[in-house]
Amino acid sequence: MSIFTTSSTASARRTDHRPPLLGWLGVVWVAIGIFAIVTAEILPIGLLTSIGSTFGVSDGTAGLTMTMPGVLAALSAPTVAVAVGRLDRRLLLCGLMLLLAVANLLAATATSYPVMVTSRALVGIVIGGFWSISAGLAVRLVRPEQVGVATAVIFSAVPVGSVFGLPAGTFIAQYGGWRTAFVVLGALSVIVLVALMAVLPPLPAELPVRFTALLDLVSGRTGRTAVILTVLVVTAHFGTYTYLTPFLQQVTGVGSVTPFLLIYGLGGVVGNFVAGASVRRRLRATLITGAAALASATALLPEFGATTIGAMMLLALWGVAYGAVPICSQSWFTAAGATEAASVLFTSSFQATIAFGAILGGVVVDATSPSVLMILGSGAALLAALIAAGSTNPRQEISGTR
Numbered sequence: 001m002s003i004f005t006t007s008s009t010a011s012a013r014r015t016d017h018r019p020p021l022l023g024w025l026g027v028v029w030v031a032i033g034i035f036a037i038v039t040a041e042i043l044p045i046g047l048l049t050s051i052g053s054t055f056g057v058s059d060g061t062a063g064l065t066m067t068m069p070g071v072l073a074a075l076s077a078p079t080v081a082v083a084v085g086r087l088d089r090r091l092l093l094c095g096l097m098l099l100l101a102v103a104n105l106l107a108a109t110a111t112s113y114p115v116m117v118t119s120r121a122l123v124g125i126v127i128g129g130f131w132s133i134s135a136g137l138a139v140r141l142v143r144p145e146q147v148g149v150a151t152a153v154i155f156s157a158v159p160v161g162s163v164f165g166l167p168a169g170t171f172i173a174q175y176g177g178w179r180t181a182f183v184v185l186g187a188l189s190v191i192v193l194v195a196l197m198a199v200l201p202p203l204p205a206e207l208p209v210r211f212t213a214l215l216d217l218v219s220g221r222t223g224r225t226a227v228i229l230t231v232l233v234v235t236a237h238f239g240t241y242t243y244l245t246p247f248l249q250q251v252t253g254v255g256s257v258t259p260f261l262l263i264y265g266l267g268g269v270v271g272n273f274v275a276g277a278s279v280r281r282r283l284r285a286t287l288i289t290g291a292a293a294l295a296s297a298t299a300l301l302p303e304f305g306a307t308t309i310g311a312m313m314l315l316a317l318w319g320v321a322y323g324a325v326p327i328c329s330q331s332w333f334t335a336a337g338a339t340e341a342a343s344v345l346f347t348s349s350f351q352a353t354i355a356f357g358a359i360l361g362g363v364v365v366d367a368t369s370p371s372v373l374m375i376l377g378s379g380a381a382l383l384a385a386l387i388a389a390g391s392t393n394p395r396q397e398i399s400g401t402r
Contacts, residue, residue, distance in 0.1 A: 022199055022201075023143075025199040026137075026196075030137055030154050030196070031154045033130065034155065036097075037123075037127055037130055039165030040123050040189075041066075041069050042161065042162065045166060045241065045261075048062050048063065048065070048246065050173060051065060054178070055112065060365050061362065063361060063362035065116060065117065068124055069120050069351070069354070070238075070351045070354035070355030071351075071355040072122075072125050073127035073347065074347075076127075076128030077127075079128070080128060081344045088203055088204055089133050093133070093134075096129050096130045097130075099126050102186075103123045104182045104183070105186040106118070106122070107119035108183045131343075137154065158326065162265035166265065167265060170256075223333065223345070225387075225394070226349075227349050229291075230346070231353045232381070233294065233325050233381060234350055234354060235356060235380050236294060236295070236384065239380070242361050243370055245257050250369075250370060251370060252306060252308060264315040264316070266316070268322060270320050270323060272326075274323070275290065275327045275328060279324075279327050287325075287332070289324070291381045291382070291385035292382070293317055294325075295381035297321060298377045298378040299374070302374050332394050333346045
């Protein structure tokens with residue numbers, strides 16, 4: 001199931017009259033583009049220590065490579081959605097993929113840490129812009145009865161980025177250096193750019209997103225609750241997960257973190273599809289379960305993560321738990337109404353919290369230790385579970401007001 005929903009308005013009907021195969025090729029290459037974006041965003045997690053050593057900065061300071069994309073994505077999601085107005089979405093997608101290629105190659109050739117952080121800021125612009133317009137693309141590329149499957153294909157790239165993108169990047173870095181990982185990612189971005197130019201039809205703008213729609217959504221109780229829960233759970237996750245590599249090296253005592261990241265990623269795919277099957281009927285219960293499981297995994301890691309098997313088991317649980325979070329968060333936003341505005345606000349709040357979590361985690365890990373950071377992250381996830389348990393079911397609340 002997708003972590004996004006598509007608009008059902010008449011203006012969102014498919015306008016591409018080319019052979020259906022070309023529409024599906026467009027879906028596949030948009031998905032590969034999201035895979036490249038997700039991998040670019042989280043790649044520093046597996047390379048944090050190496051990047052810090054290259055530029056002579058601490059693990060906490062190196063965490064800025066995760067912070068900058070989140071900050072810029074949070075700002076660019078609503079800004080791009082509103083500012084691009086009637087610009088053809090095909091041209092916008094291609095332009096953003098070109099910017100992603102530039103950002104990755106800039107990171108690969110960075111001669112100083114400020115240049116590295118600048119490259120990450122460009123990644124953030126791509127994230128916010130690409131995601132803010134991707135939610136409704138499937139409905140314009142395939143037949144109406146195929147929209148659900150096509151949307152799921154597009155955004156299945158999110159967990160797949162964790163399963164294959166991050167471990168593959170760390171594997172390449174292990175044998176070719178961390179800069180090589182960014183070179184490969186830059187090359188993939190160029191390939192996606194060429195493919196999108198070839199297979200996507202013209203995609204003229206439809207109904208533009210207005211800032212007033214975003215304000216209306218967040219002013220309601222359901223929208224506010226969605227923001228609070230997203231902030232807490234994503235802070236808990238990225239405040240700790242960003243510094244997983246230092247934890248595994250210092251506490252578990254491993255040399256290569258790639259197998260651990262792979263296990264986490266596989267858990268994320270499982271969690272994504274399990275949550276996808278339950279979120280429509282049990283949204284609140286699914287979020288509570290995911291947040292509580294995340295809290296349990298991070299709380300137990302300092303004690304049981306000192307062994308390889310213990311760390312792997314808890315990371316698998318962590319992956320399953322967090323795999324449910326994006327689906328639940330987006331669904332809670334969508335329950336407040338205004339689907340297109342909900343997608344933008346979801347992206348903005350999610351990415352802003354990634355940045356906040358990475359900054360906060362960096363401060364804690366520099367002042368204390370990765371183990372203390374895990375325990376504090378557990379507390380934030382537990383608080384989210386308690387707030388969700390005490391809130392009104394968002395679907396019931398909305399249906400009761402109509």
